[in-house]
Amino acid sequence: MSFLVNPYWFAPSCGDADAVAFLTATGITDATISSAICTLVTTMKADGTWTKMSAIYPMVGGTATTHKFNLKNPLDTNAAFRLLFSGGWTHSSGGALPNGTNTYANTFFNPSANSSQNSHHISYYSRTNSNLTEIEVGGANTLQGSVLEIRTSNITYFRINSTSVYVSAADTDSRAFYIANRTASNVINGWRNSTKIATGTTASGTLSTQNYFIGSNNSNGSPNFYSRKECAFATIGSGLTDGEAALLYSSIQAFQTTLARQV
Amino acid sequence: MEVYLLTLEQAQSLIGVQFIPDNYFNPINDFDGNHIISIEEVEQCSIDWVKQLPLITYKPI
Numbered sequence: 001m002s003f004l005v006n007p008y009w010f011a012p013s014c015g016d017a018d019a020v021a022f023l024t025a026t027g028i029t030d031a032t033i034s035s036a037i038c039t040l041v042t043t044m045k046a047d048g049t050w051t052k053m054s055a056i057y058p059m060v061g062g063t064a065t066t067h068k069f070n071l072k073n074p075l076d077t078n079a080a081f082r083l084l085f086s087g088g089w090t091h092s093s094g095g096a097l098p099n100g101t102n103t104y105a106n107t108f109f110n111p112s113a114n115s116s117q118n119s120h121h122i123s124y125y126s127r128t129n130s131n132l133t134e135i136e137v138g139g140a141n142t143l144q145g146s147v148l149e150i151r152t153s154n155i156t157y158f159r160i161n162s163t164s165v166y167v168s169a170a171d172t173d174s175r176a177f178y179i180a181n182r183t184a185s186n187v188i189n190g191w192r193n194s195t196k197i198a199t200g201t202t203a204s205g206t207l208s209t210q211n212y213f214i215g216s217n218n219s220n221g222s223p224n225f226y227s228r229k230e231c232a233f234a235t236i237g238s239g240l241t242d243g244e245a246a247l248l249y250s251s252i253q254a255f256q257t258t259l260a261r262q263v
Numbered sequence: 264m265e266v267y268l269l270t271l272e273q274a275q276s277l278i279g280v281q282f283i284p285d286n287y288f289n290p291i292n293d294f295d296g297n298h299i300i301s302i303e304e305v306e307q308c309s310i311d312w313v314k315q316l317p318l319i320t321y322k323p324i
Contacts, residue, residue: 064285087289088303101266101301101321102289 014038016045018071022058025074026066033060036258040251041071047247052121053237055081055109057214059095060259067096068105078108081236083214087226094127094261096215100134100228104216109236111139111146111161112207120160121181121240122148122212125233125252127263129175135225136178137234138217139210140164146208147217148180150229158190158198161207167200174229175263177249183239193253194246212236232261266299267316274298282308294322 014020014034019041023034037058044050056071068083069076076082087103089096096105111120124136131151138147147166149157151174157166158180167188179191182204190198214234216223233252240248256262269277274290282288282304290298297319305313 064283068285085286087287087291088301088307089286090303090307091283091286099301099303101264101323102291102299103301103303104289 016041022069022071022074025069025076026061028061028066030061032258036060036255037071039258040255043251043254044248047244047251049240049244049248049251052240052244053235054114055107055234055236057083057231057234058255059232059234062091062093064089064091064096067091081107081109083107089215093259095125095230095232097128097230098215098227100132100226103226104218104223105214106218107212107214107236109212110209111212112209115161115207115236116238117161117204117207118185119183119239120146121179121235121237122146122160123177123179123233123235123248124148124150124214124229124231125177125256125263126150126174126229127232127261128229129173130228131174132228133225134227134229135217136227136229136231137180137212137214137236138219138225139208139212140217141208141210141220144205144208145210146180146212148178149225150174150178150227156190156192156197158188159202160188161204162188162202163205165202167198167202169197171197177233177252179240179245179248181240181245183241191245191249194249196242196245232256264321265318266293266301266321267305267313268319269298269300269316271298273312273316274300277313282310282313292324294324
């Protein structure tokens with residue numbers, strides 16, 4: 001008796017080449033995660049948010065090795081914006097948990113080389129309720145930069161491609177998906193889940209030359225304001241219309257719900 | 264909160280070293296200028312001498 005082995009039996013079952021590339025790079029074979037990634041990618045493409053992204057970090061698989069990959073370009077290189085984790089992160093099925101002491105992840109995304117002055121966003125899905133002075137995504141020179149600072153003393157701050165002028169909103173629970181977003185030289189807004197909670201007219205400036213860090217700010221080359229909020233998703237990309245911002249939250253929240261880690 | 268105390272030489276020897284695959288040690292200085300790493304790094308690593316480091320109270324800068 002002989003057996004035929006189907007060589008595709010263990011391959012991720014998804015018709016989307018980008019989803020398959022990510023699952024192959026991470027080595028993820030779990031059916032629930034594979035299905036969630038496939039649905040996420042196809043939904044983002046249908047919504048028009050996929051093309052707005054330079055980096056998408058789904059934080060799935062439960063290890064630093066799976067969390068480091070950029071869904072948009074899952075190569076193990078700095079040029080592909082693959083994360084480099086430093087310090088005492090705890091990686092689990094919930095995402096990547098920084099310790100608030102010495103943790104950050106270098107995205108290698110340098111705004112001056114990789115983004116547009118008047119169309120840009122950064123986002124972070126936080127699974128932790130914390131009210132300390134922490135920055136979840138940031139990169140700034142002495143004067144110019146972008147920062148997403150979730151719930152510091154009950155206020156969340158948003159800054160994209162500008163001097164240290166923030167738009168902000170009261171916030172009493174940091175368990176949510178946040179976007180700091182700029183769509184014009186004088187249009188900046190901040191989102192919490194599907195609600196635009198802050199708007200402003202801060203003028204954009206020259207682009208920062210500092211890579212974005214996740215889990216802290218990158219202040220002129222050094223991490224500071226370390227976060228302790230567990231990251232279950234993060235993105236970097238072009239500016240989002242109001243409709244796109246709402247659709248992005250919807251697709252990510254459905255993704256988290258499939259993985260049973262939504263907040 | 265507590266952290267693990269390193270000598271300068273120990274701190275330098277951990278730069279560029281992974282404590283688990285794809286996650287690197289990040290020795291930093293505390294308020295008093297001590298070289299320290301976090302409890303999470305020590306608990307997850309498998310380097311014997313690191314696991315013997317003394318604990319101290321963390322003083323942020």
